[in-house]
Amino acid sequence: xxxxxxxxxxxLALPAQYGDCPYGPPPAYVQASRASSVTRSVLPDGxxxxxxxxxxxxxxxLADARFSADARTxxxxxxxxxxxxxxxxxxxxxxxxxxxxxRLRRMVTKDFLVKRIDALRPAIQEIVDAAVDRMQxxxxxxxxxxxFALPVPSLVICHMLGVxxxxxxxxxxxxxxxLDNTTGQDRVxxxxxxxxxxxxxxxxSKQAQPGDDILSRLVAxxxxxxxxxxxxxxxxxxxxxxxxxxxxxVSTLALLRRPDQTALLRERPELVPGAVEELLRxxxxxxxxxxxxxxxxxxxxxxxxxxxxxxxFMLSTANLDEDLFTSETGACPTExxxxxxxxxxxxxxxxxxxxxxxxxxxxxxxxxxETLLRRMPALRLAVPEEDLxxxxxxxxxxxxxxxxxx
Numbered sequence: 416x417x418x419x420x421x422x423x424x425x426x427l428a429l430p431a432q433y434g435d436c437p438y439g440p441p442p443a444y445v446q447a448s449r450a451s452s453v454t455r456s457v458l459p460d461g462x463x464x465x466x467x468x469x470x471x472x473x474x475x476x477l478a479d480a481r482f483s484a485d486a487r488t489x490x491x492x493x494x495x496x497x498x499x500x501x502x503x504x505x506x507x508x509x510x511x512x513x514x515x516x517x518r519l520r521r522m523v524t525k526d527f528l529v530k531r532i533d534a535l536r537p538a539i540q541e542i543v544d545a546a547v548d549r550m551q552x553x554x555x556x557x558x559x560x561x562x563f564a565l566p567v568p569s570l571v572i573c574h575m576l577g578v579x580x581x582x583x584x585x586x587x588x589x590x591x592x593x594l595d596n597t598t599g600q601d602r603v604x605x606x607x608x609x610x611x612x613x614x615x616x617x618x619x620s621k622q623a624q625p626g627d628d629i630l631s632r633l634v635a636x637x638x639x640x641x642x643x644x645x646x647x648x649x650x651x652x653x654x655x656x657x658x659x660x661x662x663x664x665v666s667t668l669a670l671l672r673r674p675d676q677t678a679l680l681r682e683r684p685e686l687v688p689g690a691v692e693e694l695l696r697x698x699x700x701x702x703x704x705x706x707x708x709x710x711x712x713x714x715x716x717x718x719x720x721x722x723x724x725x726x727x728f729m730l731s732t733a734n735l736d737e738d739l740f741t742s743e744t745g746a747c748p749t750e751x752x753x754x755x756x757x758x759x760x761x762x763x764x765x766x767x768x769x770x771x772x773x774x775x776x777x778x779x780x781x782x783x784x785e786t787l788l789r790r791m792p793a794l795r796l797a798v799p800e801e802d803l804x805x806x807x808x809x810x811x812x813x814x815x816x817x818x819x820x821x
Contacts, residue, residue, distance in 0.1 A: 427456040427466060429727070430494055430596070430703055437805045438669075439749060440702050440731035444468060448732040453718040456727070464492040464725035465718070466704070470736035470761070472716050473728045478766035482707040482726065486510040491708040492725030495596050497603035498810070504607065505642065507650040509768060520771065522639065523647060526575065526629050532774040535575075539779055542570045543786045555820035556797035564663035564817070565656070568779055572655030575775075576648060577621060577628025586610060590653045594810045596703065614648040615641060655772060658700065659779050661806075661813025666694040666784065668803070668817060669751055671796055676753050681788050690753035691780045696740065696760035697751050699731040700812040705764060730761045793821045 431443035439445070444466070447454040452469030467473055476482055485491070486502035487510075493499040502510050508519035525531065550562045557563070565587065573580045592598055592606040618634045618641065625631035629651065633644045670677045680686055704727040711722045720726060734740070740748040742755035763770035770776070787794060796803075797818040804815040 426463070427454050429456050429458055429464070429466070433805075433807050437803075437807070438698075440699070440729070444729055444732050445735070448729070448735070452716040453720075458492055458725070459494060460496075462492070462725070464727060465715075465720055466727050466729060467715060468729045468732040469716065470733040470739060473730065473733040473761060474765050476707070476713075476715060476726070477705065477728060477761075477764055477768070479713065480512075481709060481711050481713050483512050483710050484510060484516070484707055484768050485512045486706075488708045488710070490723040490725050492706045492727055494703060495598075496600040497598045498596060500600050500603050501593060501607060504604070505611065505646055507646045509650065513767065516767065519643065519647065522633060522636070523629060523651065523771065527771050527774055529774045532778050535571075535775075536778055536782065538574065539571055539782050540786070542574075543567055543782050544790075546570075547786060547790050551791075551821075556818050557820075559667055559817040559819045560660070560664050560814055561816065564667075565660040567663070567783060568659035569656040571775070571779060572652060575629055575655070576651055577626050577630045578617065578648075578652060582613070585613065586652055587656070590657050591809075593653065594657060595808055596810055597808045610649060610653075611645050614645045614652070618644050618648065651772070655775070658772075658811050659776050661700050661809075661811050662695070662698065662776070662780060663783055664814040664817050665698045665700060665812070666691075666780065667787065667794075667819075668796075668814065669694060669698055670784075671794065671819075672800070673751050676751055677788065680753055680784070681792065684785060684788070686753050687785050687788075688777075688781055689755075689757070691777060691784065692757040692760060693751065693753055693755050694780070695762040696734045696755075696757040697749070699734050699760075699762050701730050701762070701810075702807075702812040703727075703810055704729045704731075705768075730764070734760050734762060791821050794819055795821065 427443060427447055431441035434442040447466060448468030452467060452472045454466040456464050456466040458464055467476060486506055508516045546563050546567050550557050569583050570580055589606045589610045593603060618630055621631045622634050630648055633639060633647060680690055707726045709720045709722055709724045709726060713720045735748040737748055739759055742752045744752055746752040763773040797820040806813050806815050
């Protein structure tokens with residue numbers, strides 16, 4: 416099957432629109448996955464690509480070196496001009512292939528190993544407890560996003576990178592602009608330049624006054640250019656707070672919507688690590704998928720993807736695989752079941768580009784949920800559920816705010 420000249424009726428327009436229910440991926444993606452693991456699709460600029468939705472197909476392809484993550488490769492699929500510019504102007508290692516990818520990733524791998532993150536758990540717990548203290552002192556109602564979910568991972572990544580937290584409004588605002596799939600190219604360019612300039616200046620200051628942090632260690636190396644140092648800092652700062660903040664909010668909401676599951680976690684706190692995996696699976700926040708381009712002809716589930724064809728791998732639909740994720744209790748994959756074995760989910764990707772910060776994200780989410788369950792047993796929504804505001808235009812799905820009381 417060739418990508419060229421597809422029948423118009425069989426082509427899915429990307430990105431698909433959300434339906435009436437905001438808690439899962441757009442219905443068109445779920446419908447496509449039920450019909451076929453591979454669907455011909457069209458991008459906003461009119462170019463064609465493939466949408467891969469099946470678990471086995473997504474997992475295998477993400478580990479296949481014939482698919483390039485290098486956004487500079489001709490045929491790489493983009494959902495907006497702004498995202499094209501962000502991914503190609505000064506790419507980070509997640510938009511590179513080996514050996515460039517491996518060389519740069521190795522620079523920071525040790526900082527995110529499980530052993531290193533476990534040593535950070537007491538510090539993370541202090542940050543989480545202090546955030547709960549501030550929220551409780553401020554009084555209800557509170558915005559769980561602005562008052563808790565965003566400050567916690569921001570403080571953690573600032574601590575690790577050596578970024579002054581007093582600058583959080585700057586980098587959080589720029590991050591939101593950069594992750595908004597509707598942001599125009601000129602605004603993306605401006606926001607990218609502003610954040611890179613900030614990090615370059617910060618890295619330069621650390622050459623004169625180094626600290627015990629990642630940026631200080633990077634600027635001390637003689638095998639990194641200033642541009643590469645700033646790009647590494649950019650990637651870690653943006654991804655290090657935005658994804659965990661969104662995951663915190665949607666996870667809390669998911670539990671508030673299922674008081675039976677919340678009660679079970681309070682009764683059996685040892686289930687929290689597994690519950691985090693289940694929430695990562697069920698609430699997959701990368702709703703727009705992971706983009707790649709075929710470097711040579713590849714067959715996926717009987718469909719030939721030609722060299723130069725763009726492909727988008729849908730983690731959200733892959734994580735709804737009924738064979739893998741129907742729980743022992745009989746709960747279907749769309750339902751939340753904190754006792755489910757969800758460890759095989761693909762929310763952190765797969766293969767050599769699997770999320771570098773997954774150990775940190777797991778530790779933060781485990782500590783956050785355990786603390787909220789223990790310290791705020793009466794936590795509840797402070798507005799009707801239908802009034803919640805979801806950030807559906809962002810690359811990282813989440814909530815703009817989450818009003819709560821207790």
